[in-house]
Amino acid sequence: MADTATGLAPVGRDTVxxxxxxxxxxxxxGGLFAPGQVLxxxxxxxxLVTSTMPVREALxxxxxxxxxxxxxxxxxxVPPVTMDRIGDLLRARILIEGEAMALxxxxxTPHLVTTIRAIMLEWEEMRLGGDPDRVDREVTLNHAFHFAxxxxxxxxxxxxMIESLWLQSGPFTRAAIYAFSEAGAHDAAxxxxxxxxxxxxxxxxxxxxxxxxxISRPFAYLKDKLGKEAA
Amino acid sequence: MADTATGLAPVGRDTVxxxxxxxxxxxxxGGLFAPGQVLxxxxxxxxLVTSTMPVREALxxxxxxxxxxxxxxxxxxVPPVTMDRIGDLLRARILIEGEAMALxxxxxTPHLVTTIRAIMLEWEEMRLGGDPDRVDREVTLNHAFHFAxxxxxxxxxxxxMIESLWLQSGPFTRAAIYAFSEAGAHDAAxxxxxxxxxxxxxxxxxxxxxxxxxISRPFAYLKDKLGKEAA
DNA sequence: AAGTTTGATCTGTGATCACACTTGATTTGA
DNA sequence: TCAAATCAAGTGTGATCACAGATCAAACTT
Numbered sequence: 001m002a003d004t005a006t007g008l009a010p011v012g013r014d015t016v017x018x019x020x021x022x023x024x025x026x027x028x029x030g031g032l033f034a035p036g037q038v039l040x041x042x043x044x045x046x047x048l049v050t051s052t053m054p055v056r057e058a059l060x061x062x063x064x065x066x067x068x069x070x071x072x073x074x075x076x077x078v079p080p081v082t083m084d085r086i087g088d089l090l091r092a093r094i095l096i097e098g099e100a101m102a103l104x105x106x107x108x109t110p111h112l113v114t115t116i117r118a119i120m121l122e123w124e125e126m127r128l129g130g131d132p133d134r135v136d137r138e139v140t141l142n143h144a145f146h147f148a149x150x151x152x153x154x155x156x157x158x159x160x161m162i163e164s165l166w167l168q169s170g171p172f173t174r175a176a177i178y179a180f181s182e183a184g185a186h187d188a189a190x191x192x193x194x195x196x197x198x199x200x201x202x203x204x205x206x207x208x209x210x211x212x213x214x215i216s217r218p219f220a221y222l223k224d225k226l227g228k229e230a231a
Numbered sequence: 232m233a234d235t236a237t238g239l240a241p242v243g244r245d246t247v248x249x250x251x252x253x254x255x256x257x258x259x260x261g262g263l264f265a266p267g268q269v270l271x272x273x274x275x276x277x278x279l280v281t282s283t284m285p286v287r288e289a290l291x292x293x294x295x296x297x298x299x300x301x302x303x304x305x306x307x308x309v310p311p312v313t314m315d316r317i318g319d320l321l322r323a324r325i326l327i328e329g330e331a332m333a334l335x336x337x338x339x340t341p342h343l344v345t346t347i348r349a350i351m352l353e354w355e356e357m358r359l360g361g362d363p364d365r366v367d368r369e370v371t372l373n374h375a376f377h378f379a380x381x382x383x384x385x386x387x388x389x390x391x392m393i394e395s396l397w398l399q400s401g402p403f404t405r406a407a408i409y410a411f412s413e414a415g416a417h418d419a420a421x422x423x424x425x426x427x428x429x430x431x432x433x434x435x436x437x438x439x440x441x442x443x444x445x446i447s448r449p450f451a452y453l454k455d456k457l458g459k460e461a462a
Numbered sequence: 463a464a465g466t467t468t469g470a471t472c473t474g475t476g477a478t479c480a481c482a483c484t485t486g487a488t489t490t491g492a
Numbered sequence: 493t494c495a496a497a498t499c500a501a502g503t504g505t506g507a508t509c510a511c512a513g514a515t516c517a518a519a520c521t522t
Contacts, residue, residue, distance in 0.1 A: 013483085015505065017291075041474070053506050056474075060248075060288050061295040066391055073514065074474055085387075092388040099326050156316075157323040157399070160297055161392050168388070244513085246475065272504070284476050287504080304484065305504055 017054035020044075024058055028067055028078070028167050030139045031174025036080040039068065067167035081172045083226055090219040093165050094212050096158060097146075101195070101211045102204035103153040112152050113200050119145045120192050127189075139174070145192065149199065173218045187217055248285040251275075255289055259298055259309070259398050261370045262405025267311040270299065298398035312403045314457055321450040324396050325443050327389060328377075332426070332442045333435035334384040343383050344431045350376045351423050358420075370405070376423065380430070404449045418448055 024044075027033055045055045059076055062068045069079045079085070123141040126134070143166070150162055194210035255275075258264055276286045290307055293299045300310045310316065354372040357365065374397070381393055425441035 017505080040472085042472085051507050052474090053508090057288055057291050061291055064292040064295055064391075066388070075514090076474090088386050088388045092386065092392075095326065095330050096392075155319050155323065157297070157319045157396075160295075161323075161327075161395070164392070165388075248475080271502085273502080282477050283504090284478090306484090307504090 015054070016050055017057050020048055020050060020054045021058040021061060023048060024062060025067075025167060028062070029143060029170035030136060031170050031172075033078045033171055035078055035171045038075050038077040040076070062167070065164045065167055067164065067170075078171050079168070081222070081226065083223065086172075086219055086223055086226070089165065089169055090216065093162075093169065093215055096165065097150070097162055097215065098208045098211055100150045100153040100155065100158050100162060102208045103155060103158075104149050105199050105202055105204040105207040107152055107154055108199050108202055112148075113196065116145065116148050116199065117196050119148055120196060123192070124189060135174070142188075149195070172222060188214065191217070246285070247281055248288050251279055251281060251285045252289040252292060254279060255293060256298075256398060259293070260374060260401035261367060262401055262403075264309045264402055266309055266402045269306050269308040271307070293398070296395045296398055298395065309402050310399070312453070312457065314454065317403075317450055317454055317457070320396065320400055321447065324393075324400065324446055327396065328381070328393055328446065329439045329442055331381045331384040331386065331389050331393060333439045334386060334389075335380050336430050336433055336435040336438040338383055338385055339430050339433055343379075344427065347376065347379050347430065348427050350379055351427060354423070355420055366405070380426070403453060419445065422448070 033039070039059070041052045041056045041059065044059075045052045048055065059068060063070055063076065066079075068076050070076055119141060123138070123145060126137050126141065147162075150159060153159075191210050191214035195207055195214065198204075198206035198210055264270070270290070272283045272287050272290065275290075276283045279286065290299060294301055294307065297310075299307050301307055350372060354369070354376060357368055357372065378393075381390060384390075422441050422445035426438055426445065429435075429437035429441055
C-alpha cells in the first residue's frame with residue numbers, strides 16, 4: 001500500500017444521518033431550540049437540505065436519549081422546563097459527572113492538565129473580547145472544557161450518559177448563561193480554576209466539589225427564576 | 232364523553248417500530264443474543280415478520296443506548312465481553328442503581344413494599360418448581376423486582392440510564408445466571424430479602440449495600456471465569 | 463348564533479426501490 | 493501451485509411513495 005508513503009489520511013465515510021444527528025445535538029446543547037418547541041421531520045429536512053429519512057432516524061435516537069420527547073399525537077418536541085425536572089437533572093448530573101470528575105482526577109497526567117488549562121484560558125480570553133456570537137462560543141468552549149476532563153475518566157460507559165445529560169440540560173441552561181454572562185462569569189471562571197487546580201493536585205474530592213458548584217450555579221438561577229414566575 | 236362512564240381504557244396506538252424495539256430489548260436483557268454476535272437488518276426483519284424499516288430504526292436506537300455497537304464496516308453486533316468493560320459496567324451500575332435504590336428507600340410506602348415483596352416471593356416459588364424455561368422467567372422476574380423499586384425512586388432521569396445499563400449487562404450475565412442457578416441462588420434470594428427488609432425499614436444505606444452485593448455477584452463470577460480463560 | 467360536520471392539509475409511519483460498499487468464493491493468470 | 497483479479501451475493505443508506513391519523517378552518521345544520 002502506498003497510502004502511508006504518500007501520507008494520505010483515512011477519509012472516513014460519514015453518513016447523512018450522522019451529520020444530521022450531530023447538527024441537532026449541537027443545536028440542542030447550544031440551546032438553539034426553545035423548551036416546549038415542536039419539531040417536525042419535514043421542516044428539519046428542509047432546513048438541513050436533506051430528505052426526511054436521515055432526520056427521522058436522528059430524531060428517534062434523540063428521543064431514546066431523552067433529549068426530545070414524543071407526545072401522544074406523535075408530535076416531537078423539546079421537553080418543557082418544570083421545577084421537578086430541574087431538580088432531577090441536577091441531582092443526576094452531580095452524581096454522574098461528579099464521579100467522572102473524581103475518576104479523572106485520579107488518572108490525570110501533566111499533559112492532560114495542560115490541554116485542559118489551555119481550553120479554560122481560551123474561554124477566558126474569548127470572554128474579554130466582545131465577540132458578536134460570544135454565547136455560542138461560550139457554550140462550545142464550556143462543553144470542550146468539561147468533556148476533555150470526562151474523556152480522561154476512563155469509563156466508556158459513563159461518557160454517553162453524561163452526553164445525554166447535557167442534551168437534556170442544554171435547552172434551558174442557555175437562558176441562565178445569558179443572565180450570568182455579566183454577573184456570574186467571575187464565578188464560572190473561579191470554579192473552572194478550582195477544577196483545574198484540584199485535578200493538577202490529584203485531589204478527587206476537591207475536583208468534585210468545584211464541579212458541583214459549577215453546574216449548580218445555572219440550575220439554581222433557573223429554579224429561582226421559575227419560582228418567581230409562578231408567584 | 233361516555234368514556235369514563237363506560238369504563239373504557241385508552242387503547243393506545245403502538246407502532247411496529249415500538250414492538251420491534253421492545254422485542255429486541257427483551258431479547259438483549261434476557262441474553263438471547265451472544266456477545267459478539269452480528270445482527271443484520273434483513274435477517275431480523277424476517278424473524279420478526281416485518282419490513283426492514285422498523286428494524287433499522289429500532290437498531291439505531293439501541294446503538295445510541297450502547298446496547299449494540301456499529302463496526303467500521305457498518306455491521307451491527309452485540310458488544311463482546313472484555314475485562315475492562317465488565318469492571319466499567321459494574322462500577323456504573325453500583326453508582327447509579329445504588330443511588331436509585333437509596334432514593335427509593337426514602338420514598339417507600341407499605342403498599343409499595345407489599346408489591347415488591349410479592350414479586351420476590353413469586354421468584355422464589357418459581358425457583359422451586361422445575362420450569363422448563365426457568366431461566367427466562369428468572370430473568371423476567373429479576374428485572375421486574377429491581378425496576379419496581381427503581382420506578383419508586385422518583386427520578387425520571389435516572390430510570391432510562393438504568394435501563395441502558397441493563398441492556399448492556401444482559402448479553403453476558405446470562406452465563407452467570409446459568410452457573411449460579413444451583414450454587415448461588417441462595418445468595419440471590421438472601422440479597423433480595425435484605426433489600427426488601429432495608430426498604431421496609433427505610434434504611435437507604437442498608438438497601439444500597441444489599442443491592443451492591445446482589446449485582447456484584449454475577450460480575451465477579453464473570454471476571455473470574457474470564458481471568459481463568461485468559462490463563 | 464352555537465354547535466356540528468365536512469373537507470383540505472399536514473403529520474409520522476411503513477413499504478419498496480435504487481445505490482454504493484463489503485465480503486467471500488470463483489476464476490484467471492503467472 | 494499459488495496469488496491476483498473478478499464476479500456474485502449480501503449489507504446498510506437514502507429517496508420516494510402510499511397511507512392512516514391529527515388538526516384546524518370553513519361551511520352547514522339546528
